[in-house]
Amino acid sequence: xxxxxxxxxxxxxxxxxxxxxxxxxxxxxxxxxxxxxxxxxxxxxxxxxxxxxxxxxxxxxxxxxxxxxxxxxxxxxxxxxxxxxxxxxxxxxxxxxxxxxxxxxxxxxxxxxxxxxxxxxxxxxxxxxxxxxxxxxxxxxxxxxxxxxxxxxxxxxxxxxxxxxxxxxxxxxxxxxxxxxxxxxxxxxxxxxxxxxxxxxxxxxxxxxxxxxxxxxxxxxxxxxxxxxxxxxxxxxxxxxxxxxxxxxxxxxxxxxxxxxx
Numbered sequence: 001x002x003x004x005x006x007x008x009x010x011x012x013x014x015x016x017x018x019x020x021x022x023x024x025x026x027x028x029x030x031x032x033x034x035x036x037x038x039x040x041x042x043x044x045x046x047x048x049x050x051x052x053x054x055x056x057x058x059x060x061x062x063x064x065x066x067x068x069x070x071x072x073x074x075x076x077x078x079x080x081x082x083x084x085x086x087x088x089x090x091x092x093x094x095x096x097x098x099x100x101x102x103x104x105x106x107x108x109x110x111x112x113x114x115x116x117x118x119x120x121x122x123x124x125x126x127x128x129x130x131x132x133x134x135x136x137x138x139x140x141x142x143x144x145x146x147x148x149x150x151x152x153x154x155x156x157x158x159x160x161x162x163x164x165x166x167x168x169x170x171x172x173x174x175x176x177x178x179x180x181x182x183x184x185x186x187x188x189x190x191x192x193x194x195x196x197x198x199x200x201x202x203x204x205x206x207x208x209x210x211x212x213x214x215x216x217x218x219x220x221x222x223x224x225x226x227x228x229x230x231x232x233x234x235x236x237x238x239x240x241x242x243x244x245x246x247x248x249x250x251x252x253x254x255x256x257x258x259x260x261x262x
């Protein structure tokens with residue numbers, strides 16, 4: 001791939017990632033406050049998912065945000081086991097969130113002069129990727145793939161990797177959007193992350209398999225979770241394959257071609 005195109009995708013993905021995390025911060029702080037008074041699973045998951053997403057920031061060269069995600073998740077593992085949060089842990093998490101706010105504000109501030117340009121890059125992203133595609137067949141004749149991942153860079157890299165194959169490709173960045181696109185786009189194969197905003201990948205998988213009209217859909221799980229119990233849960237729910245992050249794009253491409261061969 002042309003180095004300039006890759007850098008353009010990286011830059012626009014980084015900008016969008018920061019904007020999305022800034023939008024998340026209000027709900028994260030609110031859920032953390034609620035959990036500290038009355039531990040509820042939903043509030044815990046909002047906080048946990050936020051920091052899990054931050055772990056992926058390293059791929060966007062936002063290394064401190066990635067480190068913060070790892071530090072926070074270590075703290076949250078203890079909270080999950082005890083179903084309670086100590087004052088000391090609460091203070092540590094609030095400090096980490098404060099650092100996240102500072103980093104995001106500083107990085108977004110540095111984009112101020114280039115916001116218009118970045119916006120144009122985002123609008124042109126589909127054009128850039130389409131130029132790498134060989135669109136030789138009609139829409140109805142092509143197999144359709146839905147990529148579901150909240151980390152935009154991962155979606156873009158996968159999409160760019162397989163765009164030279166003759167597939168129609170759509171992207172969703174949360175569980176609710178995924179279900180909407182499944183209904184409209186009717187994908188033949190879904191690449192599904194587990195840790196998603198709004199609706200988890202496991203819940204999306206359950207809902208897909210509950211609908212008999214979706215039985216033809218092949219599903220590959222892409223997740224940072226590596227425990228056997230997580231892998232087995234997805235396979236038992238009907239996933240066709242499971243790849244742990246980070247994964248090889250070349251291997252993923254071959255798995256996609258194998259599943260869509262029939």
